[in-house]
Amino acid sequence: MRKRLTELFAYMDETRAALIATAGDINPAVAMIRPRGACWSAAEVVAHLAIVEQIVARMVSSAIAKAREEGIGGDESDDSIMSSLDRFRVTEVVKKITAPPTTTPDDNTPVPESLTVMTVARARLRDTLSAASELDLKSIKRPNPLLGELDMYQWGLFVAQHEERHRRQIERTLSEVTELAAESAPMV
Secondary structure, three states, rough: OOHHHHHHHHHHHHHHHHHHHHHHOHHHHHHOOOOOOOOOOOOHHHHHHHHHHHHHHHHHHHHHHHHHHHHOOEOOOOOOOOOOOHHOOOOOOOOOOOHHHOOOOOOOOOHHHHHHHHHHHHHHHHHHHHHHOEEEOOOEEEEEEOOEEEEEEHHHHHHHHHHHHHHHHHHHHHHHHHHHHHHHHOOO
């Protein structure tokens, strides 16, 4: 496997482990509580991540299949791609971004259900990228609604960075929900 993919997969594993550590054992009732404002609950955030990962896995699979049909060549470079999205600061909340309707969760899908969907989508994404490791994945590009044209390595990196961005959101949401519960608790 190419060094680029090994590096990317290690980062994807790292962000997934962090997400599971943050969201994996949330009390289901707490996961469904929205914080102040019109923010999503922790369960809605995880459901959003599942939707996005499914969409990206399908798109990457389709893009690579089409590139194979068109006879795309191989990739000779093994330069790191890990900093290729740094200018976008995906993991940071620079400003609130409203998700498009296609990635907005309909309801409070239970966190374990969303995590299962994410596991299946991640396996598909990894398998697709691994099976295409001999191809020039940097030359296969598809648009991201906010970031512009991304190559297939960048799409994998985006999924992991997007997940980390929302893991941090879940931490903030849980903190705010806990504060709200403490504020409304009766004084004894």
